[in-house]
Structures are given as structure tokens and as C-alpha cells.
Amino acid sequence: MRCPKCQFENPEDSKFCFECGHKFELRCPHCDKAVPVNVKFCNECGHKLSLLSEAPPHKDLSFDEKLEKIQKYLPKGLTEKILSQRNKIEGERKQVTVMFCDMEGFTGLSGKIDPEEVYSIMDQVYEILIHKVHDYEGTVNEMTGDGIMALFGAPIALEDAPQRAIRSAYAIHREMSRFNDRMKQEKENFPPLKMRIGIHTGPVVVGTLGNDLRVEFKAVGDTVNLASRMEGLAEPGTTYISDETFKLTEGLFRFEALGKYEVKGKTDTVNAYRVIAPSTRRTRFDVSAERGLTPFVGRERELELLLDGFERSKAGRGQAFSIMAEAGVGKSRLLYEFRKAVANEDVTFMEGKCLSYSRGVANHPVIDILKANFDILEGDGDFEIKEKLKRGLKILRTDEASTLPYLLELLSVKESGIDTKTLSPEAIKDRIIEALNRNTIKASEIRPVIMAIEDLHWIDKSSEDRLKSLLNIISGARIFLIFTYRPEYVHTWGTKSYHSQVNLNRLSNLESLAMVSHLLSSEAIDGDLENLIIEKTEGVPFYVEEFIRTLKDLKIIERRDGQYGIVKDVQEITIPSTIQDVIMARVDASPEGAKEVIQTGSVIEREFSYELIKRVTGLTEQELRSRLSILKDSELLFERGIYPDTVYIFKHALTREVVYDSILTRRREELHEDIGNAIEEIYKESIDEYYGALAEHYICGKNYNKGADSIGGRATGTI
Numbered sequence: 001m002r003c004p005k006c007q008f009e010n011p012e013d014s015k016f017c018f019e020c021g022h023k024f025e026l027r028c029p030h031c032d033k034a035v036p037v038n039v040k041f042c043n044e045c046g047h048k049l050s051l052l053s054e055a056p057p058h059k060d061l062s063f064d065e066k067l068e069k070i071q072k073y074l075p076k077g078l079t080e081k082i083l084s085q086r087n088k089i090e091g092e093r094k095q096v097t098v099m100f101c102d103m104e105g106f107t108g109l110s111g112k113i114d115p116e117e118v119y120s121i122m123d124q125v126y127e128i129l130i131h132k133v134h135d136y137e138g139t140v141n142e143m144t145g146d147g148i149m150a151l152f153g154a155p156i157a158l159e160d161a162p163q164r165a166i167r168s169a170y171a172i173h174r175e176m177s178r179f180n181d182r183m184k185q186e187k188e189n190f191p192p193l194k195m196r197i198g199i200h201t202g203p204v205v206v207g208t209l210g211n212d213l214r215v216e217f218k219a220v221g222d223t224v225n226l227a228s229r230m231e232g233l234a235e236p237g238t239t240y241i242s243d244e245t246f247k248l249t250e251g252l253f254r255f256e257a258l259g260k261y262e263v264k265g266k267t268d269t270v271n272a273y274r275v276i277a278p279s280t281r282r283t284r285f286d287v288s289a290e291r292g293l294t295p296f297v298g299r300e301r302e303l304e305l306l307l308d309g310f311e312r313s314k315a316g317r318g319q320a321f322s323i324m325a326e327a328g329v330g331k332s333r334l335l336y337e338f339r340k341a342v343a344n345e346d347v348t349f350m351e352g353k354c355l356s357y358s359r360g361v362a363n364h365p366v367i368d369i370l371k372a373n374f375d376i377l378e379g380d381g382d383f384e385i386k387e388k389l390k391r392g393l394k395i396l397r398t399d400e401a402s403t404l405p406y407l408l409e410l411l412s413v414k415e416s417g418i419d420t421k422t423l424s425p426e427a428i429k430d431r432i433i434e435a436l437n438r439n440t441i442k443a444s445e446i447r448p449v450i451m452a453i454e455d456l457h458w459i460d461k462s463s464e465d466r467l468k469s470l471l472n473i474i475s476g477a478r479i480f481l482i483f484t485y486r487p488e489y490v491h492t493w494g495t496k497s498y499h500s501q502v503n504l505n506r507l508s509n510l511e512s513l514a515m516v517s518h519l520l521s522s523e524a525i526d527g528d529l530e531n532l533i534i535e536k537t538e539g540v541p542f543y544v545e546e547f548i549r550t551l552k553d554l555k556i557i558e559r560r561d562g563q564y565g566i567v568k569d570v571q572e573i574t575i576p577s578t579i580q581d582v583i584m585a586r587v588d589a590s591p592e593g594a595k596e597v598i599q600t601g602s603v604i605e606r607e608f609s610y611e612l613i614k615r616v617t618g619l620t621e622q623e624l625r626s627r628l629s630i631l632k633d634s635e636l637l638f639e640r641g642i643y644p645d646t647v648y649i650f651k652h653a654l655t656r657e658v659v660y661d662s663i664l665t666r667r668r669e670e671l672h673e674d675i676g677n678a679i680e681e682i683y684k685e686s687i688d689e690y691y692g693a694l695a696e697h698y699i700c701g702k703n704y705n706k707g708a709d710s711i712g713g714r715a716t717g718t719i
């Protein structure tokens with residue numbers, strides 16, 4: 001407890017300050033009599049003081065102290081990561097989701113309750129807010145008088161940022177209602193505290209980044225303002241979101257459209273939506289599947305391989321299959337098609353998903369599968385869970401005594417029946433895994449089991465241990481395991497003769513165009529449009545779908561005389577934000593320093609030489625090579641030629657474009673000019689070949705004199 005006089009931190013139950021001898025006293029909120037700390041009731045009026053004595057007295061924290069407090073709660077490692085990349089994040093153009101969260105009822109509270117207690121309550125509320133934001137990997141950027149402003153997707157880009165923001169808001173409301181229940185039990189006249197939350201997604205330019213991770217925005221634009229306006233509109237206890245956030249999360253939640261609102265500072269009215277509840281669909285693919293999928297193209301061979309593996313496992317030779325591909329290439333879709341193909345078979349199909357925001361939740365996909373199998377629903381109480389498990393175990397003919405307690409423990413049911421005194425946590429964990437394995441084997445004796453776990457690149461450690469152990473026991477059982485993951489996931493289960501991996505390739509041009517025809521419901525597509533789509537989407541089905549949707553939304557393509565074609569300047573095309581998010585999240589995930597190199601590379605060209613990037617970045621050979629090799633390993637770049645004559649190439653033109661766009665104009669201009677100068681120096685001898693590139697860099701770098709010289713040089717052969 002902190003001494004109010006000298007600020008010294010004393011042990012919790014001190015009666016006097018160690019440092020200055022100040023006597024600690026509190027006042028009874030009922031009769032205002034001074035009472036010592038650590039007493040339960042007031043000796044004047046009998047008022048219960050438990051809350052007062054439990055909570056250390058809080059003084060009004062200064063802004064810096066509050067920020068320090070936020071820091072304490074940040075997920076481990078994140079602070080270092082962000083700060084280490086600070087220079088590269090500053091001045092970046094980013095798509096972020098901004099959340100404003102404000103408390104309603106605060107004024108009423110300050111009137112009714114002792115100020116000391118108000119601080120203690122506010123502290124607990126802040127703690128809820130901060131935790132729930134961090135659970136979804138957002139960062140708290142400001143603490144306002146009675147709330148917070150949080151960011152999702154900055155300083156570090158995040159996949160699914162809008163979805164995370166809404167889930168975080170939902171968790172905040174839920175936790176606040178629990179908090180109110182708790183307070184009500186302690187204090188009869190406690191007014192319920194409700195949050196008003198507003199969310200909006202849009203571009204911002206990240207300004208300076210303080211040591212405390214607070215992001216200043218250089219060009220705030222409308223993004224932050226509109227989020228704050230949404231919060232202003234929201235009723236207490238609800239979350240309001242803007243059109244932009246709505247479009248990115250439609251289908252994942254149930255929303256109520258509230259119509260148009262006039263907003264200060266905006267000429268057009270804006271749409272607002274109220275978040276009602278999460279839907280049962282949790283991934284982008286679930287939403288598409290519900291809405292209607294693009295007819296399936298290609299992948300015959302891969303589907304054949306899966307069906308073949310299933311046939312073998314049905315005969316008692318268990319098989320495991322990994323489907324590996326980058327985001328959006330079609331892993332979930334292939335799995336879905338496989339599931340359709342075996343729909344008429346008598347099998348038990350179990351499906352678990354790792355989610356982008358669930359890596360911190362132990363056993364997430366394992367619990368998912370267990371609950372689905374035993375028909376355990378969201379609101380089931382401990383008693384119902386127990387009954388359902390018992391019933392299920394009877395059907396499986398599994399020994400209840402050695403299994404039930406461990407399943408209960410896994411589902412965090414109170415009084416699971418495990419003797420925690422004699423068993424270590426490690427031993428409990430092993431037994432849980434054994435119990436699960438036993439169940440799966442028993443289930444496969446009744447009918448073949450197919451177990452699919454999606455997106456292992458987001459798996460938590462405990463679930464991974466469970467899968468590893470399961471993999472060891474399937475070879476003689478009727479079990480077919482299917483995993484999907486992105487290339488960055490490296491599995492640790494070694495080689496097994498019954499495990500195979502399929503790498504899904506990008507679609508061929510013909511296959512992509514077949515998708516396009518389906519999406520536009522037309523075979524007649526103009527050649528230029530075809531080329532544009534092939535160039536921009538590079539055979540990634542997800543990009544094809546998003547890109548066509550954007551082209552249609554922006555009315556860049558239209559059907560004229562029975563044929564689809566481009567009707568506007570293609571310069572107007574921006575890369576859909578869904579695609580940007582996926583790519584930027586990947587780039588931001590690369591370790592320190594690598595990002596700076598890829599950004600510089602993106603300004604040079606899709607291809608750049610080692611010599612040139614070395615000159616422009618000014619890094620030492622060792623440093624630069626290590627950063628380039630990181631980028632190569634994460635498959636953002638590939639390499640051609642032998643060192644030092646190496647050339648680096650962006651694996652995808654789109655990655656280059658997204659990275660390039662994220663760099664602020666001023667910085668980009670500087671880089672272009674630096675690159676121009678470097679080219680002039682390095683290629684002095686054969687400068688003729690470089691006039692074109694030179695002119696472009698100088699012009700983009702706004703050095704028009706040199707730009708004109710380069711063009712002139714090309715014409716006359718001199719520079």
C-alpha cells in the first residue's frame with residue numbers, strides 16, 4: 001500500500017508508513033468515522049468495511065502512472081517486440097480498428113460512494129478493460145477519464161483485427177456484468193456500471209511511438225474520430241460499429257442495422273450497426289460456406305489423395321494428412337470438399353479449429369472437439385456437463401472412473417474428483433491426454449473416425465502435445481487425422497510412414513479464370529480485365545474472390561454489350577483491406593530489422609540486387625545477409641544467383657505492392673532518390689541500361705531535374 005503522504009510502497013497490512021511514520025486510516029463510508037486499516041466493521045455504526053480494508057487506498061493516478069499500469073499487463077514479449085521495431089513502425093500507413101470504451105454511471109457512482117472506493121472500483125474496471133483488450137492482442141492507447149481507447153492492428157498489423165475488436169468489446173460487456181453482480185452482493189445500492197463502446201476500421205498514419213507504446217497519430221484523419229462518434233451514439237451496455245467494420249465482420253456476428261446518422265464533421269451520413277452476439281461461425285470460411293461458395297475448381301488430385309488415405313485408415317491402417325498452403329489458397333475449402341465427399345459414409349467426423357486469437361487459450365481446439373462430441377453447449381452448467389460426459393462415456397464403453405475426472409478437469413468443471421494433492425500438474429496433464437486418446441480409440445472401434453484440426457499455425461502448446469500423442473497411437477486404428485496449416489508452422493512430430501503432406505499450389509491461370517467466370521456469372525470477359533485479375537491475384541482463390549468483389553463494389557468493372565470489362569482508370573483500384581491485413585500481418589511478424597529491408601526492397605522493384613540494397617540500406621554485409629535470409633526463410637522473397645551476384649525477388653507482386661503502399665509518401669520519396677543515387681554510383685560503367693529505372697526513381701523521388709536528365713540521357717546517350 002502506498003503512503004498518501006510520502007508515496008512510499010508499504011506492505012499491504014501496514015498500520016504506519018515505514019518511511020515517514022504516517023498513520024494509515026480510512027474513513028467509514030457510512031458515518032465518516034476514521035477507522036484503522038484491516039478492520040472488518042466500523043466501530044461507530046457497524047457498517048461492513050471488508051471492501052475498504054481489502055483494497056489498498058488508491059490515489060488518483062497520474063496519466064503516466066496509469067500508462068505504467070497498462071504496461072504491466074501487456075502480453076510478455078510484445079513490448080520488446082514493438083519497441084524493437086519502433087523506427088520502422090513510425091510513419092507507416094496502416095489499417096487499424098479503433099475502439100473507444102467509456103463508462104456510464106460513473107458520475108452517479110462518485111456521488112454515492114467514498115472517493116477512495118471510487119478509485120478502487122475504477123482500478124478494477126480498468127483492469128477488466130485492459131485484460132480483455134490484451135486477450136485479443138489489442139493495445140490500450142489512451143486512458144480517458146472513465147474509459148480507454150484501444151487499437152487493433154497497430155503498432156503491429158494483425159489478421160482479423162476488426163473481429164478481434166468486436167470480440168474484445170463483447171468480452172468487456174460480459175465481464176462488466178459479472179463485476180456488477182459481484183458488487184451488488186457486497187453493496188446493495190451499487191449502481192450498475194455499463195460500458196458504451198464504439199468501433200471503426202480505417203487507415204491511419206502511425207506517428208511517433210512512445211516508450212510506453214502509446215501511438216501518436218500523425219494524420220488522424222477520420223478513423224479515430226469516427227470510432228469516437230460511434231461510442232457517443234452507443235447505448236450503455238452496447239457496442240456500435242461503423243459500416244467499414246461491419247463489412248469486414250459480417251456473418252461472424254449478429255448485428256442490428258440502425259440506419260443512418262449524421263455525424264459532426266462529415267458531410268455524408270454514416271451507417272451504424274449494433275452488435276447483438278457472436279454467431280456460430282467463427283472463421284471467414286464458415287461465413288462463405290453459409291453464404292454460398294464459388295463452385296470448386298481443380299484440386300482433383302489432392303482430393304483423390306485424401307480419399308485414398310481415408311480408405312486405408314478405414315481398413316484399420318490409421319493415416320495422418322497435412323494440407324499445407326499460404327493463407328487463402330484453399331485449405332479449408334479442400335477439407336470441406338473432402339467432408340462432402342464422405343458425407344454418406346458411416347463415420348464420426350470431429351473438427352477442431354485453432355483461431356487467430358486463441359493461441360493463448362490452452363487446449364482450445366481439443367476442448368472444441370470434446371464439447372462437440374459430447375453435445376456440450378455454451379451455457380451448460382457443471383451438472384449438465386457431467387451428465388452429458390457420463391452418458392457419452394457409457395456409449396463409448398469407456399471406464400468412467402479412470403476417464404471422467406480428467407475430462408471434467410479439462411473442461412474446468414469444479415470438483416472434478418482429481419486428487420491434486422498426490423498428482424503433479426504434469427501427471428494430470430498426461431492423464432488427460434491418455435483419457436482423450438482412450439476415447440478416440442474407443443470411438444474408432446464403433447465406427448471410423450475422421451479428426452480434422454485446422455490452422456495449426458495458431459495452435460497452443462497443450463493442444464499440440466495432445467495431437468503429438470494421438471499421432472503415435474493411430475497406426476493400427478480406424479482413425480484418419482487431417483491437419484491444415486500455413487508454411488510458417490513447423491511440426492515437431494518427426495517422420496512417420498503413415499503421415500503425408502500435401503502442398504496446395506496456387507491455381508493455374510485457367511483455374512483462376514474459371515473462378516472469375518463463376519463469380520461474374522459470365523464467360524464473356526474482356527482480355528484486359530482477365531490480365532488484370534491474373535496479375536493482381538496470382539492464383540490465390542481468396543484474393544480472386546475479394547478482388548472481384550472490390551472491382552464490382554467500386555464499379556470499376558461493368559457489363560457492356562454482354563461483355564465484362566474495365567470502365568474506370570485502374571489507378572483507382574486499391575487492394576482490398578482484407579488482403580492487405582493478411583499480407584501486412586505476415587510482414588510485421590518478421591523479426592526485427594527484416595522489415596526495414598523488405599520495405600526498401602519494395603521501393604526498388606519487384607527484383608533487386610544484393611549490391612543495390614546493400615548500398616541503399618548501408619548495412620554491414622553480415623547484418624544484411626542475416627536479414628535477407630530471414631525474409632527468404634519466411635518465403636516473402638526468393639533468391640537467384642550466387643553470392644555476391646545475388647538477386648532477390650518478391651515472391652508475390654502483391655506483397656511488394658502492399659509493403660510499398662504502407663510506406664509514407666515522404667519516406668518513399670527519400671528512398672526513391674537514394675536508390676537513384678545508388679544506381680548511378682554502382683552502374684557507372686553501364687549506365688545506359690539503367691536510364692529507364694533511374695528516371696523512374698528520380699521522378700518518384702520528386703527530383704525532377706535528375707529525372708529529366710535521365711530521360712534526356714536515354715535519348716542522347718549521355719547523362
Ligand SMILES: Nc1ncnc2c1ncn2[C@@H]1O[C@H](COP(=O)(O)OP(=O)(O)O)[C@@H](O)[C@H]1O
Nearest residue numbers: 285288296297327328329330331332333541542
Ligand atoms: N479450388 C477452389 N475453387 C473455388 N474456390 C476456392 C477454391 N479454393 C478455395 N476457394 C475459395 O477461396 C476462399 C479461400 O479459401 P480457404 O479454403 O478459406 O483458404 P485457406 O483455408 O487456405 O485460408 C474460400 O472462399 C474458398 O471457397
Ligand SMILES: [Mg+2]
Nearest residue numbers: 285331332333
Ligand atoms: Mg482456412
